[in-house]
Amino acid sequence: MGAVMGTFSSLQTKQRRPSKDIAWWYYQYHRDKIEDELEMTMVCHRPEGLEQLEAQTNFTKRELQVLYRGFKNECPSGVVNEETFKQIYAQFFPHGDASMYAHYLFHAFDTTQTGSVKFEDFVTALSILLRGTVHEKLRWTFNLYDINKDGYINKEEMMDIVKAIYDMMGKYTYPVLKEDTPRQHVDVFFQKMDKNKDGIVTLDEFLESCQEDDNIMRSLQLFQNVM
DSSP states (O other), X not given: OHHHHHHHXXXXXXXXXXXXXXHHHHHHHHHHHHXXXXXXXXXXXXXXXXXXXXXXXXOOHHHHHHHHHHHHXXXXXXXXXXXXXXXXHHTTOTXXXXXXXXHHHHHHHOTTOSSEEEHHXXXXXXXXXXXXXXXXXXXXXXXXXOTTOSSOEEHHHHHHHHHHHHHHHHHHHSTTOOXXXXXXXXXXXXXXXXXXXXXXXXXXXXXXXHHHOHHHHHHHHHHHTTO
């Protein structure tokens, strides 16, 4: 009731002093206009049109607007470099060391290998991980594990990714985790995937193994939750 009366009183006051209100709105308008212009001069990269991104992703225009607002708040320049990406990611995993996993994840987002991630890169990957088909999610995950981008995954690459995930989750999450647990996990994982036993996993082997093995799919789902 007090809030309503306060609002009513405020309206009455405004009606008695219209010239002051007009001056205030004029000031606000020009202040916002100046701030918008200043912000635009600070932006190094402007994203593609929302209509184009809407056609390329599984997000609506409204969702893209919300995502861009959050992205711009964290990265006013319109792009994010690896160091900033690591700092942002570390906030979500305070009980572990997320730096190595964030490094691998950043390079998976940075598809053009320019050393920076644009908003388009970010929402394209996010669209796949959140709303892509199983096949699309698996292809993206394969690219994450393929650290040197040679089109194959070897055991050491898989070990590096899995260990980075365990390090990120921290002992708070896995208090009784043994040091050799990541290695054991990878040994089982890799043995199932490397169907011709040539020491590498191709994309076709990865896709086939994941889709025919429920345990692998569940494990990958857990890993995708930290992306």
